[in-house]
């Protein structure tokens with residue numbers, strides 16, 4: 027048998043081949059990530075009077091006093107350091123777990139010395155900045171390879187995107203990251219130290235885990251937003267809405283709150299509407315706002331107007347999409363970082379049933395909690411007292427952190443990029459109810475052109491079986507549809523169009539003489 | 541006892557018949573027998589499985605529980621023989637299935653033209669799931685593929701192989717792509733786009749024979765001009781013909797396809813046919829019989845037939861012609877009739893974007909200016925609106941002034957309607973048409 031003669035593909039000979047550049051980009055990205063993870067081991071911890079003083083303002087002076095016996099101690103392991111710190115703090119019997127966590131975080135962070143502290147800027151460049159540059163180098167050349175158009179080639183053969191080994195590992199990594207971020211931030215103080223120079227520069231404050239997270243989140247949306255610009259460069263709808271989510275993340279979620287903090291004002295993400303913003307009506311927030319003069323009052327009024335007026339009115343005119351795939355931070359991440367995973371959403375009827383039960387339960391939970399918060403605030407704590415605090419705790423733990431964070435993002439590579447938005451977000455539930463019953467939005471089906479191919483359903487991140495409607499010539503109006511427009515983009519026959527129009531006949535099966 | 545309807549073939553035609561019968565009659569026993577796949581899938585989606593856009597299960601329009609829930613029985617087997625006298629079918633495993641009503645919906649088969657070497661390993665067509673599996677095997681270690689025959693399946697096969705970085709040569713007999721259907725401007729636009737993708741498009745080139753290598757697999761093709769093109773895959777896509785293997789010698793009348801009248805009835809009582817496999821006899825003397833080998837016509841056959849089977853004998857009327865396809869990155873839609881060669885008494889307005897990836901054609905009667913057909917490349921148009929314009933016999937002037945109403949592109953897309961209108965004004969001195977309806981954010985916001 028003669029070996030099969032293989033000609034080197036001269037295919038795409040008109041298009042440049044950037045494989046080398048892209049591989050190097052990927053290499054740099056992975057290197058940056060490696061440095062980032064490596065930084066976790068780049069400190070030792072020395073408790074000094076200065077390090078204790080630095081934690082003042084975060085922890086009460088009396089508690090700091092408890093640590094005096096440790097001054098002069100040097101630990102090479104953060105675990106040993108944390109153990110000692112905790113043992114000493116426990117001498118105050120009144121300390122609760124939450125306070126303990128905060129104290130451990132700041133005490134350890136301020137005690138860190140060594141390579142990382144000495145070269146923070148350099149290591150920031152070598153980790154986060156390098157990964158960003160690498161990511162861009164990997165992504166950008168794709169705009170010169172091949173022609174614009176939908177290119178979903180090989181997605182289901184790809185280990186990352188088709189729930190293969192890499193996908194599962196990636197999911198695990200993301201889940202682990204969120205668990206540390208929410209519940210054990212003191213184990214990852216070194217990551218947060220990396221963000222110190224940036225935090226000092228923007229906010230004039232040392233970085234906490236939320237600043238670090240916000241920075242990472244924003245950079246991710248920008249880099250993966252660039253990927254969206256490249257991938258969907260033939261579709262202006264996607265270009266515009268991607269620019270929009272980048273703008274709202276960078277401006278509203280990241281810069282404005284940071285600058286407010288710099289100016290010592292109460293901080294607020296002005297686009298984060300209740301009940302997604304579940305802490306808005308918590309007493310501490312209301313107290314802060316009410317004691318912060320005009321700005322505070324403005325924030326209070328705006329938060330209420332946003333939830334009660336802007337959200338329903340905008341949804342009436344444009345559908346849920348104005349928020350979920352144009353403005354929202356969770357949506358912003360889902361539409362950028364999450365785009366490669368959209369096909370993993372479950373399209374079955376069963377999933378739809380579970381979705382409706384879950385999301386509306388969370389909504390009920392949120393409404394009950396908020397009612398308690400408000401009643402409690404107005405009655406000065408006399409009505410529900412401690413229960414409110416308990417319920418807040420539960421909500422923050424189960425919904426705010428576990429669902430929105432760990433599952434919401436950690437499950438991207440496992441169940442698609444909208445797990446939170448689809449099954450958990452109470453704001454999405456409200457937007458969905460408006461969209462379904464009182465809105466001008468619909469996805470129009472173009473007569474009889476559908477070939478039932480299934481691209482629309484496959485790439486619907488909300489798990490909507492778009493084809494079910496399209497092949498019957500029926501318009502698609504589903505509470506969960508976030509109007510990402512990808513179903514319309516991937517349809518090879520031009521069957522779907524997102525439209526706002528008169529409400530009458532919105533649900534109509536298109537007159538079609540089939 | 542309720543009657544037993546048996547449908548052979550679980551393609552769009554057979555399945556639509558079954559679904560609509562069930563909608564209209566909850567009693568009738570319905571069985572579908574088909575070999576290729578256990579469940580109904582979308583044949584036009586085959587390419588996306590190979591390209592990794594979808595998995596096989598994603599191409600199934602209904603979840604697997606759907607059939608049992610709607611009491612549509614599925615048998616995954618080949619029907620070997622139809623015994624019309626005893627109203628019974630013989631399956632491959634020797635079992636028999638009795639029917640009261642029979643629908644033949646056996647689809648098509650790929651054409652071949654008896655080329656020497658067409659049965660060599662590495663040579664194949666593209667019609668079935670099994671063809672996709674075969675292509676998967678053939679694509680391993682392939683450096684170049686030669687596709688013989690243009691058309692819609694040829695271009696899909698090319699796109700599939702392109703996604704695996706296999707170099708492609710397409711041989712077409714014509715001197716522009718699909719120009720037996722497309723007018724020459726469009727055929728050239730498509731040809732340019734094919735070449736833009738790095739595909740080697742050989743116009744006016746005929747296949748002479750397919751050559752085997754020492755390993756017995758295809759090694760090269762030889763054209764009629766004597767050129768040898770080395771390749772490891774040969775895709776034969778010169779069209780399809782009705783699959784009538786089963787029906788022949790069963791007493792059911794056939795010609796090229798299963799012969800039916802406008803009610804989709806065959807010559808035998810209680811035996812009907814639908815979809816790709818039918819040949820609809822001419823209604824009038826002098827007309828030609830029709831083949832309709834499309835997804836939506838298969839669906840329409842099924843819908844009409846379900847009425848007839850459930851007691852409301854209904855004539856099949858296709859209505860105004862339309863179709864759509866995609867040539868690599870360029871979508872194509874057509875409504876009404878656009879002839880590939882100018883027909884006497886017709887004028888056509890053709891506009892093409894300088895970049896060469898968008899164009900529009902509006903064909904109208906020279907005397908009355910009544911519009912008879914549209915075709916669009918790279919712009920989406922609204923089926924309902926185009927169909928209404930055609931039905932209402934609107935003039936080209938009316939259509940142009942209202943063109944924006946028909947635009948179906950996503951929001952924020954560049955709109956070309958005013959350029960199309962200007963083109964008309966330029967070609968028709970004296971005409972000074974203005975676009976009255978744009979598709980616009982504001983128009984739709986307040987509509």
Ligand SMILES: Cc1cc2nc3c(=O)[nH]c(=O)nc-3n(C[C@H](O)[C@H](O)[C@H](O)COP(=O)(O)OP(=O)(O)OC[C@H]3O[C@@H](n4cnc5c(N)ncnc54)[C@H](O)[C@@H]3O)c2cc1C
Pocket residue numbers: 477548549550551552553554573574575576577583584585586587617618619620645646647648666667668693696783786814815816817832833834835836838864865
């Ligand atoms: C690659 C490709 C792309 C296409 N793209 C488009 C498109 O974009 N738009 C469009 O309009 N059309 C398209 N078509 C055409 C369209 O798919 C067909 O018109 C349609 O599928 C025909 O449906 P049908 O139900 O008549 O037959 P089929 O879908 O062929 O179904 C018939 C079934 O019957 C089975 N069968 C046959 N004989 C027997 C037997 N003796 N026993 C048991 N089972 C049997 C066959 O195995 C087959 O599964 C495409 C076709 C192909 C091949």
Ligand code: SF4
Pocket residue numbers: 469482485486487488489490492502506507508509510511512513514
């Ligand atoms: S139906 Fe379409 S627009 Fe709506 S969420 Fe799904 S893919 Fe996006």
Ligand code: SF4
Pocket residue numbers: 475476477478479480481482483492493496497516517518519520521522
């Ligand atoms: S992608 Fe388009 S053609 Fe395919 S099933 Fe969906 S609407 Fe129909």
